[in-house]
Amino acid sequence: MNTDLTPLSDMPSSAPIPSVGVATATLRTFMIAITTDRGPKLLSFRLSNLLIGRLPDNHLGINHGSVSRRHAKIDVTQRGVFIEDLGSQNGVTVNGVVIKGSVPIRPGDILRIGHVPIYYFGFINPEAPPTPDFVDSSMLVTPVLPAIT
Secondary structure, eight states, X not given: OOOEEOXXXXXXXXXXXXXXXXXXXXXXXXXXXXXXXXXXXXXXXXXXXXXXXXXXXXXXEEEOTXXXXXXXXXXXXXXXXXXXXXXXXXXXXXXXXXXXXXXXXXTTOEEEETTEEEEEEEEEOTTSOOOOOOXXXXXXXXXXXXXXX
16 A cells, blocks of 8 residues: 655645644644555644645645545544545545544544545643553553444
8 A cells, every 4th residue: 555645844835734723822732643655654733623635735645546635624623523524536434434524533543534544543742742662572451442333
């Protein structure tokens, strides 16, 4: 799967980025994970809305044929975090369920933008971001499962 990401820092300064409409001081940082042709990437965003699509002027540009130019939007609101399909060709799913309109997402949800899976981790503290635990023997974890509707 070729899922090449273009970080905003690598985009030309002339590339238009849609406005987010909320003062940065009031925003919270959320984290997602995506597998790319360069390996897994953990990405954090501090935006009130995140545009996702194939075009490089989206906040998250995903270079994959199943992703529409303007595919989806994630909105951070007072009521929670929501994802919306923007009329894409190949749709958006949350935990395997095709969405219509704007639907809430929760930590642990697996989003699929076209054929590209994205793992939503929820809000993080940008001053102390999560770090991986390196396991050299065994580990017992208690998972938090996404709600299946």
